[in-house]
């Protein structure tokens with residue numbers, strides 16, 4: 001099929017958009033706080049871990065393995081060097097549990113993808129390449145996607161390079177995901193469109209952005225996406241009418257995110 005036969009290219013974030021992810025991270029966070037409770041209260045542990053994660057991000061990138069290394073480093077720092085080998089092994093076990101987690105699709109994902117089959121569908125996700133590709137393979141969804149891209153980060157440069165490489169016109173590109181920081185703001189910056197589908201839990205790093213209060217179509221669930229996109233099929237007129245900066249409104253009603 002040529003691009004012309006597809007009204008839109010619709011790209012999906014993976015973690016917390018197609019399948020559950022952050023809920024298990026939250027469980028691990030809670031257990032980690034408990035594990036280090038002899039040395040610090042939960043908020044201090046959480047802040048200490050976040051600080052180490054952010055400082056490691058440029059070197060280690062996103063993903064479970066980076067997170068695990070940061071948990072170990074933060075444990076040593078928070079405990080003042082007292083953390084014992086058993087606890088380190090427990091922390092490594094948290095990482096393995098995150099990696100071994102079976103893929104659990106979010107309700108309605110398959111139906112939504114079925115209903116969008118006439119569009120060109122992609123996955124754009126960040127994290128460990130090995131882990132993310134394994135999840136795509138295990139999801140049973142792989143055949144529905146034209147392309148699967150695992151990128152180091154999801155900023156405007158990365159999206160811009162990706163659209164160019166695949167010959168995708170930003171005016172006919174829609175990114176769908178749970179993170180305003182990673183899935184919405186950089187795509188709007190490029191003149192593409194975006195749909196925000198929040199997950200009940202958001203990693204604090206994904207909330208560190210200037211986009212609070214922007215107007216962007218927001219859905220409660222991915223199952224509502226086909227209906228939202230139905231109106232666009234005819235004319236392919238996207239862009240600011242769909243998802244622009246605050247105040248520009250939208251053809252489908254813009255919700256404060």
Ligand SMILES: [Mg+2]
Pocket residue numbers: 013014015016017177178179
């Ligand atoms: Mg996500």
